[in-house]
Amino acid sequence: MKKAVCLLSGGLDSCVTAYIAKSKGYEVFTLSFNYGQRHKKEIECTKKIAELIKAKKHVIFNINLDKFGGSSLVNKKLKPEINHRIDEIGKIIPSTYVPARNTVFLSIALAYAETIDAEAIFIGVTATDYSGYPDCRPEYIEAFQKMVNLATKKCIEGNSIQIKTPLLNLPKAEIINKGKKLGVPFDKTWSCYLGKKLACGRCDSCLLRLKGFKEAGLKDPIKYKDLPNHI
Numbered sequence: 001m002k003k004a005v006c007l008l009s010g011g012l013d014s015c016v017t018a019y020i021a022k023s024k025g026y027e028v029f030t031l032s033f034n035y036g037q038r039h040k041k042e043i044e045c046t047k048k049i050a051e052l053i054k055a056k057k058h059v060i061f062n063i064n065l066d067k068f069g070g071s072s073l074v075n076k077k078l079k080p081e082i083n084h085r086i087d088e089i090g091k092i093i094p095s096t097y098v099p100a101r102n103t104v105f106l107s108i109a110l111a112y113a114e115t116i117d118a119e120a121i122f123i124g125v126t127a128t129d130y131s132g133y134p135d136c137r138p139e140y141i142e143a144f145q146k147m148v149n150l151a152t153k154k155c156i157e158g159n160s161i162q163i164k165t166p167l168l169n170l171p172k173a174e175i176i177n178k179g180k181k182l183g184v185p186f187d188k189t190w191s192c193y194l195g196k197k198l199a200c201g202r203c204d205s206c207l208l209r210l211k212g213f214k215e216a217g218l219k220d221p222i223k224y225k226d227l228p229n230h231i
Contacts, residue, residue, distance in 0.1 A: 001027040003118035004164070005109045008032045008049060008058075010042030012189045012209060013167055015049050016179040017124035020166045022053055023182055029116060030055040031109055035101070036066030036074045039195025048188045061108055071098040073193065080193040082202040083228075086211055089204050090132040096193055096204065102135035106144055106163070113161050114154050122164045129172040129212065131204050141165050172212025180218065187221035201226040 004026035006018040022028050030053070032046040043060065050058035065074050072078035072095040080096050102125065109121045125136040134140065145163050149155045167175050179186065191209045192199035199206050201224035210228065213220040 001025070002120070003027045003029060003056075003113075003116055004120040004122055005029050005031055005113045005116070005118050006055075006122040007105055007109055007124065008046045009124070010045030010049065010189060011124070011191050011205075012179070012186065012212075013124035013126055013175060015045075015124075015186075015189045016175055016182070016184050017122050017167060018049065018053055018055075019179065019182040019184050021120070021122045021164070026120065026122075028053060028055045029112070029118065030058045031105075031112055032058070032060045033105055033108075034060055034062045035098075035104075036064040038073055038076060038193065041190045041192075041195045045188055045190045049185065052185055052188065059112070063104065063108075065098060065101065065104070068099065072096050073098050080203050082200065084204055084207065086207055089208065090130060093132050093134065094204060096131065097133050100135070102133075102140070103144070110148060110152065110161065114152050117154070117159075118161065119159075120162045120164045122166070124167050125165055126167045126170060126172075126175065128169060129208055131208070138165075138168060141168065171215070172208055173215035176212050176216040176218060180216075190222070196225065198223050198225040200224070201228060 004021045006021050006028050008014050008030040030050040069075045072080045081094050113121050127137050191205045193203040193205050194200045
């Protein structure tokens with residue numbers, strides 16, 4: 001069976017991506033990162049999702065990006081933006097951008113993929129309905145693929161490792177509808193940046209998720225502290 005490493009954050013997009021990989025016949029090896037983020041709710045979600053998807057193996061990789069700081073997702077002295085209007089999200093790179101995060105994660109995923117002789121790495125980046133992160137753009141993925149082709153023994157010997165981004169050009173509502181068809185357990189996912197008992201409903205990630213469910217005509221199964229009036 002062909003193998004794939006799936007980056008699994010516990011969020012909606014990465015969960016849908018893992019289910020897509022499974023539906024395409026890959027033996028899925030899920031990889032999650034405990035990188036010094038503000039809360040551990042996403043990590044707990046990854047464990048449940050990996051079990052539900054029957055991942056061959058779920059690796060939680062410890063790497064502390066808080067040693068550098070530079071992001072409100074790892075530095076608790078900084079606060080993620082809240083109460084943006086939907087049409088404002090993505091116009092600037094927000095404080096929740098973690099410097100070089102996807103490059104770090106994909107590099108480790110690449111080492112894992114080459115070690116287990118996997119054919120693909122799946123990552124749930126999307127350049128539509130997103131927060132404006134530069135490492136979620138198509139040109140970034142294309143550049144990383146070129147590096148993969150040049151930097152690995154597997155590729156030099158003629159056996160490719162493909163970076164798969166099935167959500168790259170999809171709006172959130174379409175991602176949610178695709179996940180529904182695949183039986184994705186949305187109630188086991190977590191998107192809120194703040195990590196409290198209830199999702200805040202005010203950070204960029206919550207707003208984009210709520211907008212997606214509304215446009216998909218579906219009810220988000222997780223509970224929110226506040227529901228914005230402008231969505």
